[in-house]
Structures are given as structure tokens and as C-alpha cells.
Amino acid sequence: MASLIPCPHCGQRPREEFTVKGAALVRPAADAGRNAWLDYVYLRDNPRGRYDEHWHHTSGCRRWLVVTRDTATHEIEGARDTAARTETVE
Amino acid sequence: MRYSAFSILLNGLRGNTAWKPAWRAPKPKPHYDVIIVGGGGHGLATAYYLAKEFGIRNVAVLEKAYIGSGNVGRNTTIIRSNYLLPANNPFYELSLKLWEGLEQDLNFNAMISQRGVLNLFHSDAQRDAYMRRGNAMRLHGVDADLLDRTKVRQMLPFLDFENARFPIHGGLIQRRGGTARHDGVAWGYARGADSMGVDIIQECEVTAIRRENGKVTGVETSKGFIGCSKLAVAVAGNSSQVAAMADMRLPIESHVLQAFVSEGLKPFIDCVVTFGAGHFYVSQSDKGGLVFGGDMDGYNSYAQRGNLSTVEHVIEAGKAMIPALSRVRVLRSWGGIVDMSMDGTPIIDRTHIDNLYLNAGWCYGGFKATPGSGFCFAHLIARNEPHAVTREMRLDRFERGYLVDEKGQGAQPNLH
Ligand SMILES: Cc1cc2nc3c(=O)[nH]c(=O)nc-3n(C[C@H](O)[C@H](O)[C@H](O)COP(=O)(O)OP(=O)(O)OC[C@H]3O[C@@H](n4cnc5c(N)ncnc54)[C@H](O)[C@@H]3O)c2cc1C
Numbered sequence: 194m195a196s197l198i199p200c201p202h203c204g205q206r207p208r209e210e211f212t213v214k215g216a217a218l219v220r221p222a223a224d225a226g227r228n229a230w231l232d233y234v235y236l237r238d239n240p241r242g243r244y245d246e247h248w249h250h251t252s253g254c255r256r257w258l259v260v261t262r263d264t265a266t267h268e269i270e271g272a273r274d275t276a277a278r279t280e281t282v283e
Numbered sequence: 284m285r286y287s288a289f290s291i292l293l294n295g296l297r298g299n300t301a302w303k304p305a306w307r308a309p310k311p312k313p314h315y316d317v318i319i320v321g322g323g324g325h326g327l328a329t330a331y332y333l334a335k336e337f338g339i340r341n342v343a344v345l346e347k348a349y350i351g352s353g354n355v356g357r358n359t360t361i362i363r364s365n366y367l368l369p370a371n372n373p374f375y376e377l378s379l380k381l382w383e384g385l386e387q388d389l390n391f392n393a394m395i396s397q398r399g400v401l402n403l404f405h406s407d408a409q410r411d412a413y414m415r416r417g418n419a420m421r422l423h424g425v426d427a428d429l430l431d432r433t434k435v436r437q438m439l440p441f442l443d444f445e446n447a448r449f450p451i452h453g454g455l456i457q458r459r460g461g462t463a464r465h466d467g468v469a470w471g472y473a474r475g476a477d478s479m480g481v482d483i484i485q486e487c488e489v490t491a492i493r494r495e496n497g498k499v500t501g502v503e504t505s506k507g508f509i510g511c512s513k514l515a516v517a518v519a520g521n522s523s524q525v526a527a528m529a530d531m532r533l534p535i536e537s538h539v540l541q542a543f544v545s546e547g548l549k550p551f552i553d554c555v556v557t558f559g560a561g562h563f564y565v566s567q568s569d570k571g572g573l574v575f576g577g578d579m580d581g582y583n584s585y586a587q588r589g590n591l592s593t594v595e596h597v598i599e600a601g602k603a604m605i606p607a608l609s610r611v612r613v614l615r616s617w618g619g620i621v622d623m624s625m626d627g628t629p630i631i632d633r634t635h636i637d638n639l640y641l642n643a644g645w646c647y648g649g650f651k652a653t654p655g656s657g658f659c660f661a662h663l664i665a666r667n668e669p670h671a672v673t674r675e676m677r678l679d680r681f682e683r684g685y686l687v688d689e690k691g692q693g694a695q696p697n698l699h
């Protein structure tokens with residue numbers, strides 16, 4: 194793991210300030226059906242490489258972020274606020 | 284060659300020049316009855332029991348690096364069967380019984396030491412939970428004893444019993460639990476399987492699974508195509524990668540777990556102790572080093588190394604449990620990639636492809652399972668039906684709603 198995470202609100206902050214939640218997946222609609230929910234709750238691509246995941250800036254701005262990270266090298270490509278669907282801070 | 288005190292003496296007198304390698308280094312044959320992907324503890328044990336218990340000897344174990352390079356050589360060597368749920372307990376107890384006879388069975392010193400595994404509790408609620416677990420174990424015929432604070436103090440006087448946040452009220456001990464030499468286990472199984480004709484092929488990475496008419500016909504590897512009638516996958520942290528070669532998505536995430544060893548000390552801790560509150564556990568190796576670890580780093584990883592913040596967290600928890608640790612120097616730390624299933628329980632099952640078998644989802648606790656996993660996986664491969672004690676370790680349990688969630692944490696792998 195890189196030791197710094199670029200928070201879009203607070204800048205480069207030590208990893209210790211953050212809490213990881215896991216895969217940043219798009220939540221299906223409530224009535225999306227059994228397979229969509231099975232997929233969302235239990236099945237994972239679990240890629241070796243680029244990965245989007247939710248981190249919480251627990252000891253900072255307390256915002257939920259989507260951090261793009263490489264699971265093989267631990268390098269962080271960037272992070273954005275979960276509410277901002279597109280722009281990513283490098 | 285059978286190992287014995289006599290063979291050591293005899294070979295010593297000959298200047299130790301007559302020892303033979305413990306297993307061959309064969310070239311792959313064009314076709315095997317069973318190919319096992321992954322030369323970790325589980326793959327090697329599976330090959331051993333296939334040959335020994337089920338008479339299937341035309342078997343190859345394909346390992347991408349060298350055997351023992353994965354988690355089997357990276358774990359903290361704890362073996363136990365102190366599980367709560369009826370879907371788990373009989374399986375781990377079968378495994379522990381196999382451990383108890385393993386060295387005689389393999390004619391190999393795996394340094395199995397039933398020194399006891401003690402889980403500390405720090406609150407009334409935790410005592411109740413451990414009492415429940417201990418009772419569940421006893422109902423399954425497994426040994427368990429609840430110790431009060433005085434008894435724990437007699438065993439381990441140097442613990443911080445008065446810790447302000449997590450005072451120690453007692454512990455649950457399984458005396459038959461303990462440790463084993465992890466590489467010794469891999470080597471012992473490899474030697475045993477090899478002696479019955481199993482080919483152990485190292486530096487042979489499986490890169491694709493060839494299928495025709497919905498059945499596996501063999502695997503593409505770094506040593507070329509190798510055909511098989513049945514394919515069995517036991518690759519721990521790489522389970523999702525290999526399953527993807529057969530178009531499967533698994534209920535698994537790969538995470539990094541770290542472990543640590545200190546400089547050698549005089550005898551200090553004579554059992555395995557876990558700090559129920561602080562994410563820390565420790566035992567002392569026969570060389571004297573304290574072997575310890577804590578929780579996973581918490582994020583998906585394939586990197587076999589962890590983060591400094593977890594190192595600090597583990598060591599802080601260790602000092603909270605044993606203040607004297609502050610004077611001990613850490614020699615080494617390392618990481619392994621564990622296959623975290625979505626309910627914390629493994630999968631030993633068939634798949635949507637008739638002759639493809641899956642063994643995965645061992646989380647951070649699959650070393651103790653090595654003999655049982657090999658035995659039950661071999662049973663499944665040979666007979667096409669699960670062994671009775673793995674009947675609930677199904678791949679489709681998530682879809683059917685029959686989870687086996689020992690910790691009750693839900694589908695959040697970094698909490699299991
Ligand atoms: C730090 C740490 C501490 C642990 N402590 C304990 C403990 O105290 N007690 C306990 O019970 N468990 C413990 N575990 C868990 C335990 O080590 C694992 O659950 C168990 O070893 C997994 O099974 P295995 O031995 O078969 O895995 P591995 O040894 O990882 O075997 C899998 C093998 O598959 C190979 N492979 C992968 N992909 C391919 C491919 N494409 N082609 C060919 N080969 C491939 C890998 O190279 C590897 O050798 C710990 C794990 C870690 C990391």
C-alpha cells in the first residue's frame with residue numbers, strides 16, 4: 194500500500210487516517226432481481242491490477258472516497274469523492 | 284528411503300553423501316487422470332490422499348514457483364479445531380485427528396506440537412461467547428476448557444491482566460491445538476505423494492484451461508499443454524485468477540496478511556495465545572523466536588507484502604497484551620495473499636464444469652485445514668460426491684442463502 198492517499202478535500206494524507214471498506218461497486222436498484230443482487234453482494238472480479246475501492250477519510254474530512262489503486266503494486270492512481278461520479282484527483 | 288534414527292546414523296557414518304532428494308523432478312507426461320493446480324499444502328495433501336486413500340496415482344501437482352512458496356510456507360503454523368458452527372467443527376476436528384497421526388503416516392518430522400491454543404477474553408460478553416463456543420466444541424466431542432483469570436495467570440504470568448481497556452478475565456483453551464512446522468508439512472506430503480507415483484512439477488504455471496464440449500481437457504502451462512481427465516484447483520490467494528480461466532467469478536477477495544518473527548529468546552511462551560480484543564496472537568518457535576501476527580491489512584492485494592501502519596498496529600496490540608515485548612527486537616516480517624471468502628468459510632466443491640473441482644476460500648486459517656482439506660478434496664475428486672464433513676462448504680451456498688458465517692460479520696471479507 195502506498196503510504197499516502199490523495200484526498201480531494203485534504204490533499205496527500207497518511208494512510209493511517211483512512212479506513213478501507215472494499216470494492217466500489219454500483220448498487221443495483223432495489224427490484225433489480227436475484228442475480229444482480231447476488232452479484233453485488235457476493236461475487237467479485239478480484240482483479241490483479243487496477244481496482245476501485247471505497248475508503249473513508251475517518252480522521253480527516255470524514256468523506257467517503259473512491260480510491261483507484263493497483264492491487265499488484267499497491268500504487269494509487271487517484272481518488273475522488275464518492276459523490277463526484279467522475280473527476281479524479283491525481 | 285525410510286527415515287529413522289538408524290538411517291540418520293548410517294548416513295552420518297557415510298559422511299551424509301548417500302541422501303536422495305525427497306522427491307523427483309519429473310518432466311510432465313502428456314496426460315494425467317488428475318491434475319492439481321497449486322503446490323501448496325492443500326494441493327500436495329490432495330495428491331497424497333488421492334494416491335493413498337483412493338488409489339488414483341496418475342496425478343500431477345503443477346506449481347508455478349516452488350512448493351512451499353505460497354501461504355503454506357508463510358503462515359504462523361497454528362493448528363486447532365475450536366470452531367463454533369456445526370458446518371465447520373467436524374471438518375476441522377477431522378483435520379486435527381489427521382494431524383495427530385501425520386508424522387507416523389508420512390514418516391516425516393513435521394514438528395507437530397500440541398502445546399494448546401488459548402483465546403483470552405476481556406469482558407462478560409466475551410466470556411459468554413467463549414463458553415458457548417467451548418460447549419459447542421464439547422458437543423462435537425472436541426476438547427475445550429474455560430479458564431478463569433487465576434488459571435491463566437498461572438500459565439502466563441507476564442500478561443497485562445489489569446490492562447485498563449481490555450483487562451484479562453480468563454480464556455478458552457483447546458489443549459490439543461498447537462503448532463506444526465509449515466514447510467515440513469509441505470515437504471512431507473510432497474515426499475509421500477511422490478513415493479506413490481505422483482509427479483510434482485515445479486516452475487510450471489497454469490495459464491489457461493482448455494475445454495471442449497463443456498469439459499476440461501487439460502491446461503496450458505509454462506511447460507506446454509498437459510492433458511487431464513479431471514482438473515482440481517487449490518491455489519489459495521490466486522483462486523479468482525485461475526477460476527477466471529474457466530469463466531468463473533468467485534465469492535472471494537484476495538487480501539494480504541502479515542506475520543512477524545522476533546529474535547530468538549529463551550523459553551517464554553509455551554502455548555499459542557490470542558488477544559481477543561486487540562488483534563494479536565503469538566507463539567514461540569522451537570528456535571526461540573516469537574511468531575506473531577494480527578489482522579489483515581484490510582485492502583485487496585496480490586503483493587505478498589503489507590503496510591507499515593498494520594505493522595505498528597499489530598505490535599501495539601502485542602505490547603498491550605505482553606508489556607515485556609517492548610524489549611524484543613523483530614527480525615523479519617512478510618505477507619501472504621489469502622483467499623477471503625464472503626462468509627469466512629472455505630469452498631470444497633464441484634463447479635458448473637463437470638470435471639473441474641474447486642478448493643478455495645481458506646481465508647487466514649487454512650493451514651490447520653491442510654490434512655482435512657486434502658483428504659476431503661481427494662474424496663470429492665475420486666468419488667464425485669462431498670465427504671460428509673464438507674457437505675456445507677458448497678460453492679452455491681451464497682446463492683441459496685446457506686452461508687456459514689462463523690464470525691457473523693456478513694459479506695465483508697476484511698472483517699472475517
Ligand atoms: C501470514 C499468514 C499467517 C497465517 N497463519 C495461519 C495459521 O496460523 N493457521 C492457519 O491455519 N492458517 C494460517 N494461514 C492461512 C494458511 O496459510 C492458508 O490458508 C493455506 O496455506 C492455504 O492453502 P495452501 O497451503 O494450499 O496455499 P499456498 O501455499 O498459497 O498454495 C497455493 C499455490 O498455488 C500456486 N499457484 C497459484 N496460481 C498458480 C497457477 N496459475 N499455476 C500453478 N500454480 C499456481 C502458488 O504458487 C502456491 O504455491 C496464514 C496465512 C498467512 C498469509
Ligand SMILES: [Zn+2]
Nearest residue numbers: 200203250254
Ligand atoms: Zn479528506
